[in-house]
Amino acid sequence: MDEAKSIEMLLEHGIRPTANRITMVKALALAEHPLTMTELEDLVDTIDKSNVFRALSLFREHHLVHVLQDGADAVRYELCHSHENGHDDDIHVHFYCERCGQTFCLNEIAVPRVALPEGYHLHTINYLIKGVCPKCRD
Numbered sequence: 555m556d557e558a559k560s561i562e563m564l565l566e567h568g569i570r571p572t573a574n575r576i577t578m579v580k581a582l583a584l585a586e587h588p589l590t591m592t593e594l595e596d597l598v599d600t601i602d603k604s605n606v607f608r609a610l611s612l613f614r615e616h617h618l619v620h621v622l623q624d625g626a627d628a629v630r631y632e633l634c635h636s637h638e639n640g641h642d643d644d645i646h647v648h649f650y651c652e653r654c655g656q657t658f659c660l661n662e663i664a665v666p667r668v669a670l671p672e673g674y675h676l677h678t679i680n681y682l683i684k685g686v687c688p689k690c691r692d
């Protein structure tokens with residue numbers, strides 16, 4: 555993702571694009587898998603850790619990132635590619651490989667719709683499948 559696209563994404567989500575935030579969006583966009591905060595910190599090691607934490611909180615608030623729990627109980631972040639602020643249309647299934655510990659985005663598999671009882675309001679869905687990935691099965 556280039557600079558212009560990163561700035562556009564930040565603005566679309568109502569976040570002022572600062573140099574640090576742009577760097578973080580780029581790192582998240584380049585990552586092949588959802589990142590833990592530590593992994594992200596390592597990728598953007600020019601940025602102070604407390605600033606990474608603050609920016610991530612801001613990204614969460616503005617729905618620029620999805621937050622998911624992986625199979626090892628670590629919290630991971632990925633960019634939300636949905637364009638409408640507040641309405642996620644790109645929530646997808648995640649797959650956790652119990653052998654290599656990697657978390658995969660199954661972007662083409664949408665999370666099944668669940669009919670909630672009255673009074674419950676859906677905010678977000680975490681749908682994680684655990685098993686063995688193709689690489690580890692070989």
Ligand SMILES: [Zn+2]
Pocket residue numbers: 651652653654655656686687688689690
């Ligand atoms: Zn694996």
Ligand SMILES: [Zn+2]
Pocket residue numbers: 588632646648658659660
């Ligand atoms: Zn994902």
